[in-house]
Amino acid sequence: MPFVQFAARLAERQQAGLLRSRRQIDSPQGAHIQIGGRQLINFCSNDYLGLANHPAVVQAAQQGAAEWGVGSGAAHLLAGHFGPHQALEDRLAKFVGMPAALGFSTGYMANLAVITALVGRGDAVFADKLNHASLNDAVALSRADFKRYPHQDMAGLERMLAASTAPRKLIVADAVFSMDGDIAPVAALLALAEQYDAWLFLDDAHGFGVLGDGRGTLAEFGISAPRIIYMATLGKAAGVSGAFVAGEQVMCDWLLNTAHSYVYTTAMPPLLSCAMQASLDLIAAEPWRRTRLAGHIAAFRTGLQDCCELLDSNTAIQLILLPDNDSTIRIAKALFERGIWAGAIRPPTVPTPRLRITLSAAHSDDDVAALMGELKALL
């Protein structure tokens, strides 16, 4: 029984209502999905614009497969860097208004790349306490000193920066916080980065495609600066897969030369870069998707503000705070039985239990009304 210790620990998690499991979905990603022979309205995905199964994106992927095959067959620095990869990087850099961009297979790997390539032993990373787990893992791997400031606390961050004598300082924050839905104060972060000669790394996994006319959180605030390193993922609002890092050319060149999660991994299939270019066309050309999403967000918040505790979020990520794990699971289950899928998010993923609802342009007004009706009945 070589793993018996884990059986006991899994049992403990089950007792505490913290055991994780997966649900098998039997239809493509979308506002309406099929699970176990039942149709559900899906408020659990990050497909904020409804592009994951868009016919033009699917067709670009099929055409990409016909033209370029499936596997890339090698890492980018060997024989794995194809025309569609380069074309996508060029377009993404232009789209977000940065000098250069570098593509990655996942956001997790892009975050590992940036942090481990830019800082090391003796340097310091200043990170929001509620940053995504991939950013925290990256800091551990970098061996830099890890200073975590309370969520969105600029005074706390400034005290840490002022006290630091590290030769290289990197401020790291989610641009849109994945489990809270709020937006980082980008201008204040940049001002502190400039005052204390730090770099600023923003993870815009949930802002790209949605904020700033689709160009992301920096565009939303009209902010750019050479010391900013920008990362966005392509598997959420963009509906495809992968990620990119954008910023100064020399910074991207450094990552390309030294980041292990860039160098020592097979390039993503070029067909996905083809699909992503079709997605980028739609992100740019169809602002109605963002308008519709904004309408859903407003309707949801107005409809529910008096009957539950909503976190302060104007993004697609909406949170209803609940008193404990059990009630969170109970309400998520009851919603599920009524044909509505929302996420029950519990510690250790977040400090306090909550129902996480992600809205999408793919939802109809009726979908959102159905969600609100059931929530009002249950809360």
Ligand SMILES: *Cc1c(COP(=O)(O)O)cnc(C)c1O
């Ligand atoms: C999803 C996510 C990631 C990881 O991106 P993947 O492409 O899914 O690996 C990184 N940061 C944040 C904030 C995320 O929400």
